[in-house]
Structure formats: C-alpha cells, structure tokens
Amino acid sequence: MEKVRVRFAPSPTGPLHIGGVRTALYNYLFAKQNHGACILRIEDTDRHRFVEGAEEYITESFKWLGITFDEGVHLGGKFAPYKQSERKEIYQQYIQQLIESGWAYYAFDTAEELEAKRKEYESEKKNFQYDMTTRYGMTNSLSLSEEEVKSRMDMPYVVRFKMPEDREIVIQDLIRGEVRILSNLLDDKVLYKSDGLPTYHLANIVDDHLMEITHVIRGEEWLPSAPLHVMLYEAFGWQAPQFAHLPLLLKPDGNGKLSKRDGDRLGFPVFPLDWQNPETGEFSKGYRENGYLPEAVLNFLALLGWNPGTTEELLSMDELIALFSIKRISKSDAKFDIEKARWFNHQYIQKKDNHELALIFEKMLVALSIQVALPKIEQAVALVKERLHLLTDFPEQSLFLFVTPEEYDTQVVKKKWKEDTPIHLTEIQKIITNITPFDKTVAHDAVMNYITSNELNTGQIMNCLRLSLVGAAKGPDLFEIVGFLGKEESCNRISRAITLLS
RNA sequence: GCCGCGUUCGUCUAGUCGGCCUAGGACGCCAGGUUUUCAUCCUGGAAAUCAGGGGUUCGAAUCCCCUACGCGGUACCA
Numbered sequence: 001m002e003k004v005r006v007r008f009a010p011s012p013t014g015p016l017h018i019g020g021v022r023t024a025l026y027n028y029l030f031a032k033q034n035h036g037a038c039i040l041r042i043e044d045t046d047r048h049r050f051v052e053g054a055e056e057y058i059t060e061s062f063k064w065l066g067i068t069f070d071e072g073v074h075l076g077g078k079f080a081p082y083k084q085s086e087r088k089e090i091y092q093q094y095i096q097q098l099i100e101s102g103w104a105y106y107a108f109d110t111a112e113e114l115e116a117k118r119k120e121y122e123s124e125k126k127n128f129q130y131d132m133t134t135r136y137g138m139t140n141s142l143s144l145s146e147e148e149v150k151s152r153m154d155m156p157y158v159v160r161f162k163m164p165e166d167r168e169i170v171i172q173d174l175i176r177g178e179v180r181i182l183s184n185l186l187d188d189k190v191l192y193k194s195d196g197l198p199t200y201h202l203a204n205i206v207d208d209h210l211m212e213i214t215h216v217i218r219g220e221e222w223l224p225s226a227p228l229h230v231m232l233y234e235a236f237g238w239q240a241p242q243f244a245h246l247p248l249l250l251k252p253d254g255n256g257k258l259s260k261r262d263g264d265r266l267g268f269p270v271f272p273l274d275w276q277n278p279e280t281g282e283f284s285k286g287y288r289e290n291g292y293l294p295e296a297v298l299n300f301l302a303l304l305g306w307n308p309g310t311t312e313e314l315l316s317m318d319e320l321i322a323l324f325s326i327k328r329i330s331k332s333d334a335k336f337d338i339e340k341a342r343w344f345n346h347q348y349i350q351k352k353d354n355h356e357l358a359l360i361f362e363k364m365l366v367a368l369s370i371q372v373a374l375p376k377i378e379q380a381v382a383l384v385k386e387r388l389h390l391l392t393d394f395p396e397q398s399l400f401l402f403v404t405p406e407e408y409d410t411q412v413v414k415k416k417w418k419e420d421t422p423i424h425l426t427e428i429q430k431i432i433t434n435i436t437p438f439d440k441t442v443a444h445d446a447v448m449n450y451i452t453s454n455e456l457n458t459g460q461i462m463n464c465l466r467l468s469l470v471g472a473a474k475g476p477d478l479f480e481i482v483g484f485l486g487k488e489e490s491c492n493r494i495s496r497a498i499t500l501l502s
Numbered sequence: 503g504c505c506g507c508g509u510u511c512g513u514c515u516a517g518u519c520g521g522c523c524u525a526g527g528a529c530g531c532c533a534g535g536u537u538u539u540c541a542u543c544c545u546g547g548a549a550a551u552c553a554g555g556g557g558u559u560c561g562a563a564u565c566c567c568c569u570a571c572g573c574g575g576u577a578c579c580a
C-alpha cells in the first residue's frame with residue numbers, strides 16, 4: 001500500500017470550479033511527490049442538486065489540464081465503486097454500527113417542525129440548534145420510549161450524530177496547526193437522510209477510511225465541520241487521516257468567495273471548460289475556450305496560496321511536483337488576479353513549439369472560413385507569437401497576413417497619408433516588382449535607398465506602406481510582412497490602397 | 503448572534519526558531535530605451551510606518567494580550 005493516499009471528491013452539482021481545480025492540483029502534486037495515489041471520488045449523495053453531465057465535465061476538465069488519477073470513477077481500483085450513490089449499502093451498515101454503539105440516534109422531526117422551531121427561536125432573537133440542550137425536547141429515539149420509536153420506524157426518519165458533551169476537540173491541521181473547539185457548541189448533525197442516503201459527513205468519513213486515505217487536503221470551508229469528522233473517526237474507532245485546510249480563492253474586487261457571477265461580471269472564466277447548464281441553458285465560459293494553455297492555468301493556480309520559497313515563478317508540472325510542500329501553503333485567502341493569469345499564459349505561449357501552435361490556429365482559421373496551408377500558418381506563428389497573450393489572440397493578430405485589408409485605420413490615414421504618398425508608393429511598388437528573385441532583405445534595402453536618396457521622411461513613408469499592407473499601424477516588422485505576403489500580393493495591396501485612399 | 507480561521511506594496515507573495523528588513527521578488531501601473539508602427543523585450547521608478555493599540559526585549563513584521571476588519575461555518579448542500 002502506498003504511504004500517501006489522497007483524494008479529490010467533487011460533487012456533481014455543476015461545472016468544476018477553478019478553486020476546485022486548485023484543490024485537486026495540490027492533492028495531485030502531493031501524491032506524485034510522495035509516490036502515492038490520487039483518487040477521484042464522486043460525492044453525489046444529494047439527489048436534488050445533481051446536474052446531468054457534471055461528472056463528465058469534471059473528467060474532461062482534468063483530462064485537459066493533465067491531472068491524472070490513479071483510482072476513481074471511470075478508472076476503477078481496488079476500492080471501487082468510487083461513486084457514493086453506488087455505495088448505499090456500505091453506509092447503511094456503518095450507520096447501524098453508530099446507532100448500536102450509542103453514537104447516533106433516530107430523529108423523526110419533520111422539516112416543517114424544524115422550520116417552525118427555528119422561526120420560534122428567531123422571534124426571540126435566538127438561534128435554534130439541534131444539540132445537547134435541545135435534543136431531549138425533540139422527537140427522536142432519545143426522547144421517545146422504545147415502543148414509540150418502533151411505531152415510527154416505517155415513517156421517514158433521519159439519523160443524527162449524538163455529539164458528546166464537555167469535550168475539547170483538537171484538530172491537528174497541517175496548515176493551521178492546532179484548532180480547538182468545545183463539543184458543547186456543536187450540533188447533532190444529520191448523518192443519514194430520510195431518502196436513504198448518507199450526508200457528506202458520514203459518507204466522507206466512511207469512504208476515506210475504507211479507501212485508506214492518509215491526507216485530507218480540502219478547502220477551508222470544511223474546517224468548521226472538521227471537529228465532527230474527528231468525532232466520527234473516534235466513534236468508529238478509526239484513526240483519522242491528517243488534515244490540511246486550504247485557504248480560499250476570493251473574488252478579485254471586494255470580498256467573498258470567487259463565484260461564477262464574478263467571472264461573468266469581470267469578464268474572465270471561472271471554469272476550466274465551457275459549460276452549459278442542461279436545465280437552465282445558462283452558459284459559462286471556460287479557460288480552454290478562452291485561449292489559455294492548461295500548463296499556464298495550473299502554474300498560476302499553484303502559486304495562488306503556495307510558493308516554492310524561491311523567486312522562480314515559471315514552474316513546469318514536474319518542477320511543481322518536486323517543489324511542492326504543504327508547509328509552504330499560506331494561511332490567508334488569495335484574491336484571484338486574471339491579469340497575472342494572462343501573463344503566465346503569455347509566457348507559456350512563448351515556450352510552445354510553433355508547429356504545435358500552428359495546429360491549434362489552423363482550426364481557428366478554418367472556423368473563420370480561412371484556408372491556409374499549415375507551413376504558412378507556422379510561418380505566421382513565428383511572426384506574431386510574441387504578441388499573443390491568449391491563443392485566441394491569434395486571428396486578430398494575424399488576419400492581415402491571410403486576408404487583404406478591407407478597411408484602413410482612418411486615424412493613421414489622416415495623419416500619415418499625404419498628397420504625394422501615391423507617387424512614392426507607386427515607385428516603391430516598382431522597386432519591389434523588379435527584385436528577382438524576391439528577397440525581403442533586398443526589398444528593405446532598396447526601399448530604404450529610395451527614401452534616403454529622395455530625402456523623404458522614413459516614418460511617414462513606411463507607415464503608409466504598412467497601412468497599405470496591414471490596414472493599420474500595427475503588426476510585426478514591415479519587411480517580414482512583405483516577405484510573408486510575397487511580391488505579388490504586396491504589390492496588389494499597394495495598388496489597392498492607392499486606389500482606395502487617393 | 504454564536505463558533506472557527508485569517509490580516510506584509512492595488513494583487514500574489516518572501517520574510518526558516520526576534521537583529522543581515524532603511525521589508526525582497528512577481529503581476530499590474532508609471533517613465534525611459536529598443537522597434538520607421540503596435541505589441542513584445544530591456545532599464546529604471548512609484549508603491550506596504552508589516553491592520554490598529556498595548557506590552558516583553560538592548561532590539562519585533564517576526565513573541566504575548568486586546569481591539570478592529572475580512573473570510574468561512576452555523577441545512578435531511580456538498
């Protein structure tokens with residue numbers, strides 16, 4: 001058995017959130033570093049919140065990101081099944097054990113009764129909690145006689161944990177150190193629902209134990225229920241795994257957890273892949289479709305709440321695995337910064353092979369009904385690569401290389417296009433035409449020679465030439481463009497500009 | 503309300519058990535340079551009195567206490 005076994009256990013209630021991706025990444029890095037196992041478990045014990053397609057989305061996201069699991073749904077493993085809805089019988093057995101040992105009890109209070117109770121307390125500015133102070137006044141196997149309990153067993157009921165009194169529960173957290181809480185403040189959580197399925201708390205503890213999980217690395221939102229989990233391990237007589245509660249990812253502006261709404265509002269993705277909710281039709285964009293490279297997303301995410309202890313920030317997956325350490329995870333929440341994510345993406349695009357990029361861009365061009373041979377695209381990549389922050393920047397950065405400009409930037413025209421411009425451009429066109437064999441360097445020298453010998457304004461002429469070829473005052477080196485377009489197309493564009501702008 | 507966790511430049515963070523921190527790096531921002539254009543790139547700069555207040559100490563961002571603020575939790579959701 002591996003000495004380290006971790007798990008990522010999402011609930012299929014929607015697309016995988018970017019914060020979840022980071023949690024999964026940390027689990028993955030920790031497992032790989034320790035030659036352990038990383039498990040993917042689906043926690044689908046809430047039937048009401050189940051969303052069609054969410055599980056497939058999660059799987060596909062990890063596939064894109066390059067995070068692999070050693071065991072889990074779709075993968076199998078020695079502790080299968082890895083989907084909680086397929087493990088119902090297992091939980092029934094364990095909840096029975098808890099009832100028999102006196103750690104849990106049946107409760108018959110209906111949702112309406114509980115709601116009424118809460119309202120009642122609320123009106124007195126108090127908070128109702130199903131706990132040691134109230135449980136004997138409620139309808140459960142603690143307050144009812146054996147006979148009464150028996151008679152109610154064919155009606156819906158839940159099973160609650162009987163939180164022990166006067167205990168100081170200590171959680172040893174790998175990130176936060178010791179966290180202490182008094183058991184008297186805790187409530188009797190429902191472990192088993194009336195629909196025959198366990199709640200997260202029960203299923204989670206049973207599965208982590210059965211699957212021999214050694215380290216639970218999860219979001220800080222779980223810290224408040226960690227004492228319950230610790231007590232459950234005690235109730236079962238099991239050794240608890242080690243805990244590490246991760247700081248949360250916060251929205252870039254203001255406060256609060258990063259949510260889908262923030263992404264929509266601020267215009268950046270919060271999910272790895274595009275997602276459309278099958279029920280509401282609501283659409284959410286993903287990093288993949290927005291032109292991010294998975295390695296950039298991962299690198300950026302890894303550094304949100306963790307650092308290697310050096311000033312190096314560009315880290316490959318292998319480097320992350322080697323360098324990762326739970327000790328270096330920070331305690332405080334991190335605000336999400338899409339600008340830095342863009343910067344990482346820019347860096348990774350520069351590292352990426354031109355041919356690989358060309359294959360990606362070929363599809364984008366096809367989608368725009370532009371057919372270009374792959375070697376030509378690769379050539380274009382070499383020209384515009386360094387100006388790309390997102391893969392999706394490619395079309396707008398390179399379109400003029402493939403398509404003759406339809407319009408000319410009016411600002412530039414106004415500023416640079418003079419009365420004698422057509423005369424000079426016509427001359428330059430002749431110069432270019434006469435170069436055989438055609439060569440961009442020769443073309444450059446010849447044009448420069450024309451400009452200097454006629455004592456012309458270099459910038460003004462060059463900008464007009466650029467305007468003719470590109471349609472705007474942007475783009476890579478002018479003669480690289482001329483070289484890319486070739487003699488004929490370059491001359492055609494010059495003619496066209498002269499006609500349209502004079 | 504109650505419980506828990508947290509608090510260093512706008513943001514991500516460094517700051518190994520107090521002294522080398524007149525607080526370092528990165529993103530972003532600003533300026534200059536390179537480029538006949540734009541972007542990239544290079545150089546430089548502004549930017550945190552270390553949340554505030556008390557201690558302890560020769561000496562504190564680093565230790566202790568209090569306060570404030572932020573976040574999380576408080577469901578038959580995970």
